[in-house]
Amino acid sequence: MNQRSLWDISPPVHSASPVFPGDTRYSQRWCATITPDCPVNVSAITLSPHVGAHADAPLHYDATGAAIGEIPLTPFLGTCRVIHAISCGPLIEWRHIEHAVAGLPERVLVRTYERMPQHAWDGALSAYAPDTVRRLADLGVKLIGIDTASIDPADSKTLDSHQVIRQRDMRVLENLVLDDVPEGDYELIALPLKLTQADASPVRAVLRALR
Template identity: 40%
Template sequence: MKIFDISMPLYNGVPGWPGDTPYAFDLAWTKEQSGSVNVGRLEMSTHTGTHIDAPFHFDNEGKRVTDLPLDLYTGPSLVIDVTGALEITIESIEGKIKNGTKRVIFKTKCWSDRNIFPEKIVPVSPEVVPFLKQHGVGLIGVDMPSVDPLDSKELQAHHALHQHNIHILEGLVLDEVSEGEYELMALPLPLQDGDGSPVRAILKEMS
């Protein structure tokens, strides 16, 4: 069974949200300094690269990372290719999703150059959210830094998903992944007060 690493590599200079804390890695101690080991030091936003959003990210009363059940982020998942769509709507996915689908990942291919932050994305229509919930969806993943337009302050898709208890995984890399069913693993770090968390996300072909 083939395993696809669908995580963005993290490196100094990785594109993040404009104005957010940039990713930085260096050695706090070198082997020469410590006499025995290299020890790295990280500074980053919790929304750098491939990450989950906890509801607290956009709702002061929302759950934080360690409040979220881990089974959300591991299990059977459906990848739906919506390449060319201007928005993720009912019409763009109708007939591709069946009842009992708990996790859906949308492949848009709109973030073509991962060395720069995108100018625009393919947002999730708030109107599609009840349709997803009717089919049993509890998690959506996207190959973009957000589910809402990049200039949105209202975050209508985020709030609609939260109201329907559907959680969010963003920043996936799906270039080598075809439409179909897979096993997802994308576990967040146990950040007790976290509004989000980076993840190492993989998809595994179903046996």
């Protein structure tokens, strides 16, 4: 029996964290350091809001969509189901997850990696098939998550699954680390920052055992 009660499903964020080619990597500089004349360390950071575990805002895939700080937090907090579709190939098809869709909660996270590559970009990442997203929406799912960098293939120019998210007013989490999380139901806590102009936000995503 698994005795854990909390799973941190966020990858570490640092200068070597992988990003989409051309996106802004994490960088940090020190504005002040502790010295006899200064009592604190203070840093400045630069990064894409899509580095590490993050929540996309409608603004990311809709020119008139809401920024991440404007959307309700409810989808990012509550009961979720982790479903394994390890080594499913380019797309998560319905057949890869249908074994675990009975009585779905409003949040679904799909694990595709045996071990999530936390230090290297994967251009061959697995993504959601648009029909899978539609069928999850039909079952009342409000948020989907994945352990890759995108719910669409890395080379997609049409972002078909993101467009389903837009059409069905769903939310999405990407770059989760689900390596050690058994299939089953958990409490998800993955709150985005209240960034009033941003197209996404980093999250510290955790799963908690249901009691």
